[in-house]
Amino acid sequence: xxxxxxxxxxxxxxxxxxxxxxxxxxxxxxxxxxxxxxxxxxxxxxxxxxxxxxxxxxxxxxxxxxxxxxxxxxxxxxxxxxxxxxxxxxxxxxxxxxxxxxxxxxxxxxxxxxxxxxxxxxxxxxxxxxxxxxxxxxxxxxxxxxxxxxxxxxxxxxxxxxxxxxxxxxxxxxxxxxxxxxxxxxxxxxxxxxxxxxxxxxxxxxxxxxxxxxxxxxxxxxxxxxxxxxxxxxxxxxxxxxxxxxxxxxxxxxxxxxxxxxxxxxxxxxxxxxxxxxxxxxxxxxxx
Amino acid sequence: xxxxxxxxxxxxxxxxxxxxxxxxxxxxxxxxxxxxxxxxxxxxxxxxxxxxxxxxxxxxxxxxxxxxxxxxxxxxxxxxxxxxxxxxxxxxxxxxxxxxxxxxxxxxxxxxxxxxxxxxxxxxxxxxxxxxxxxxxxxxxxxxxxxxxxxxxxxxxxxxxxxxxxxxxxxxxxxxxxxxxxxxxxxxxxxxxxxxxxxxxxxxxxxxxxxxxxxxxxxxxxxxxxxxxxxxxxxxxxxxxxxxxxxxx
Numbered sequence: 001x002x003x004x005x006x007x008x009x010x011x012x013x014x015x016x017x018x019x020x021x022x023x024x025x026x027x028x029x030x031x032x033x034x035x036x037x038x039x040x041x042x043x044x045x046x047x048x049x050x051x052x053x054x055x056x057x058x059x060x061x062x063x064x065x066x067x068x069x070x071x072x073x074x075x076x077x078x079x080x081x082x083x084x085x086x087x088x089x090x091x092x093x094x095x096x097x098x099x100x101x102x103x104x105x106x107x108x109x110x111x112x113x114x115x116x117x118x119x120x121x122x123x124x125x126x127x128x129x130x131x132x133x134x135x136x137x138x139x140x141x142x143x144x145x146x147x148x149x150x151x152x153x154x155x156x157x158x159x160x161x162x163x164x165x166x167x168x169x170x171x172x173x174x175x176x177x178x179x180x181x182x183x184x185x186x187x188x189x190x191x192x193x194x195x196x197x198x199x200x201x202x203x204x205x206x207x208x209x210x211x212x213x214x215x216x217x218x219x220x221x222x223x224x225x226x227x228x229x230x231x232x233x234x235x236x237x238x239x240x241x242x243x244x245x246x247x248x249x250x251x252x253x254x255x256x257x258x259x260x261x262x263x264x265x266x267x268x269x270x271x272x273x274x275x276x277x278x279x280x281x282x283x284x285x286x287x288x
Numbered sequence: 289x290x291x292x293x294x295x296x297x298x299x300x301x302x303x304x305x306x307x308x309x310x311x312x313x314x315x316x317x318x319x320x321x322x323x324x325x326x327x328x329x330x331x332x333x334x335x336x337x338x339x340x341x342x343x344x345x346x347x348x349x350x351x352x353x354x355x356x357x358x359x360x361x362x363x364x365x366x367x368x369x370x371x372x373x374x375x376x377x378x379x380x381x382x383x384x385x386x387x388x389x390x391x392x393x394x395x396x397x398x399x400x401x402x403x404x405x406x407x408x409x410x411x412x413x414x415x416x417x418x419x420x421x422x423x424x425x426x427x428x429x430x431x432x433x434x435x436x437x438x439x440x441x442x443x444x445x446x447x448x449x450x451x452x453x454x455x456x457x458x459x460x461x462x463x464x465x466x467x468x469x470x471x472x473x474x475x476x477x478x479x480x481x482x483x484x485x486x487x488x489x490x491x492x493x494x495x496x497x498x499x500x501x502x503x504x505x506x507x508x509x510x511x512x513x514x515x516x517x518x519x520x521x522x523x524x525x526x527x528x529x530x531x532x533x534x535x536x537x
Contacts, residue, residue, distance in 0.1 A: 149403070151405050152405050164380075167379060171397045
């Protein structure tokens with residue numbers, strides 16, 4: 001059972017990345033690959049500050065700023081230099097690999113004997129339960145913040161930017177600036193996932209971000225399938241489904257490992273799973 | 289209200305596909321005027337309108353709105369004066385957002401979009417009242433996504449949205465081109481009423497010569513990126529519908 005609890009904890013850590021991808025992909029309609037780099041960046045910043053025994057109240061803001069800068073860079077390259085968003089993201093992601101490596105000075109930084117977020121607060125006696133409640137608290141706060149943001153006038157303008165650019169420009173919104181802010185926000189969230197995962201697993205690795213974007217995409221796609229299927233228009237419900245998507249995703253991977261599939265095949269399973277979710281609605285539609 | 293001095297616009301300058309869209313147009317539109325622009329495809333009508341709105345910037349010349357030089361101002365900063373209705377109903381509204389959200393954005397067109405929640409019961413009722421004036425029964429569907437409505441309904445709502453916030457200039461780029469005759473008539477009538485009620489300065493581009501004849505108090509014929517004919521209210525009133533057809537003869 002601990003095995004599935006572990007998956008649940010991971011899913012909760014990944015909910016920030018899922019919210020980030022939800023913002024970049026669903027709200028702004030931008031496929032943002034910066035994710036792979038900014039996720040590791042979040043982990044790297046966390047590891048460096050933790051091993052230098054910096055206080056917790058500095059680490060999270062630093063992680064958020066680092067992720068936001070990475071996202072803003074992609075946004076600036078995309079909007080000001082008119083470079084395809086996908087390419088802009090790949091460029092920043094590639095550059096970030098070196099940046100992360102130089103920052104860390106090594107390819108793997110263990111976080112042993114440091115005071116992490118999960119040892120800072122004691123709510124439950126069992127370490128896993130303690131982590132669980134801290135994560136729940138974290139995710140609830142994040143969701144409330146994002147949900148509120150999307151409901152504000154600024155949030156409506158954000159949603160309109162990805163939907164009808166000509167309309168929102170004629171209504172007085174600088175869409176370039178909006179996209180830069182959106183990508184900064186999305187990558188700040190992604191970096192927060194890196195921050196959580198690093199502390200959960202107890203180390204930061206330079207390759208931890210490889211292919212991580214699929215996790216966010218998968219979670220959002222699971223949510224989107226349900227949103228379309230159930231015709232959901234509520235912002236809150238959509239966000240909850242995105243969170244559920246992140247957890248379901250981890251559970252599926254846990255089940256896959258539990259039934260004895262080779263761990264080396266995990267990325268393949270992930271890809272096939274996402275493909276299945278994307279194509280299932282279409283397949284059933286055709287059968288009719 | 290709008291002063292245009294000798295503006296030019298060339299697309300793809302120096303390349304094989306160079307297009308001289310607007311070749312030196314000067315135009316004064318006084319406050320309260322309702323100008324109808326007609327002309328063949330490629331005569332530069334839409335480019336002229338885009339330059340007034342700011343979504344296309346001229347290569348040379350000068351544009352002033354209310355005495356202020358806006359020549360280099362991007363479209364999102366001209367929204368303090370200008371509201372637009374596009375040819376494509378999709379362009380003027382956001383499909384995935386609810387009618388209410390669309391109206392909220394329109395209601396703060398001239399203001400910054402801040403981090404406060406602006407939709408409350410008062411605002412909802414205000415939107416419902418506004419929409420009820422259309423007589424389309426849409427006032428009870430304000431939570432629905434804009435995308436569930438027909439093109440005619442969306443164009444009519446876009447028109448209403450333009451007067452949700454202070455509006456001086458209304459630009460209509462073939463607003464009825466994608467609509468069936470009945471919806472087109474309704475949209476044109478709504479536009480005409482709003483222009484009169486709110487004393488807007490308006491510019492309408494149309495290929496429908498009946499509309500060009502029936503609406504507006506000034507008519508301009510464009511061709512090859514230039515103004516060919518420019519008739520004021522008195523001369524437009526003296527015009528017969530057949531004269532318009534002859535312009536295209």
